[in-house]
Amino acid sequence: MNKHITEILDNTSLANLSENELTEIHAHVVDCASCGKAYDAARMSAAVLKSRTQAVIEPSPFFQTRVMAALREQQAAESVPAMLRLWRSAKAVVATMAVTTAALAVVSFVAPAESTPATDQTTSVYSAYSVIMDQPADEQMTYEQVLSTIYEDDDEAR
């Protein structure tokens, strides 16, 4: 009878305690104040739990209509064509890809065309071919001028 009874209280609901368990509890709480408090608390807990489960909300008369309307709404949302839904979800990816492609096109075609003259200019200034052939027409000597210049130099040397 000296064994505390809190384990019995926690082990099963008060409604399901056996006669023997109840007798043991009642005998024990006479001399044990802490178990007496525990027993009171267990009884109060059982009572409030009973009240709590009796507080049941009943469905309103419109509940069935409301559920069926929600169901039709859900079905309508699901019946949107799969391609449209795919397009909606892939829109951002497709837009990003389009922008990237456009950017690559600009880099590949427009930018090189702008830089070509600069490259040609470099070639015309520094290549051997252009040094010989690309002189302005009025600065080029004719064949006769070249010969006479050579012979003039020879005469002066003599």
Place this chain on the structure above:
Amino acid sequence: MDLARQAQAGDESAFAEIVRRYSPRVFRVASRFFRQRSLVEEAAQEVFLKAYTQLGSFEGRGSIEGWLTRIATNTCLNMLRSAKRRPEFTVSDLSDDEQNWLEQQSGTDGSKQPSVENSVVATDLADRVLSVLSPEDQQALLMIDGEDASIKEVAEATGWSESKVKVRAFRARRKVREAMEKLLGRGSK
């Protein structure tokens, strides 16, 4: 079973009949978790929408009611889990009504049916002490101690093993008793 089969075959009126017939049961389950009508209705609607999409998984081995009870229990638990936070248990002073109710109860064996006003007070007290528990432990305790359900019935409604239900109920009962002791100690000062 016929209703379920008809609904599975796409008969909308059969499903409407399922909603009409079993909504009181689903509301009863949701009322264990929520006290506000709007939340109970929201949960119950969610249960039936889920049930409709999962009709194919109902094989008819158990009852529709049992199947819906399980969906309802899991739906309500998920709603509570996803709620940001639960109200915390506070050992604030008992109101006069609460004090009176507890005094009345201490002189009875608890079997007497309380009045409507007293029921509201008791339900408020229940919510205060239940707030120390997880939603799962609340569920186990309310079914066993509140509705006199067996361990097996709770296991079927939740999908937990019977030993898990026993552990949850034991732990919940102790926590609630300790919370009530604190409230009683506060009230007697």
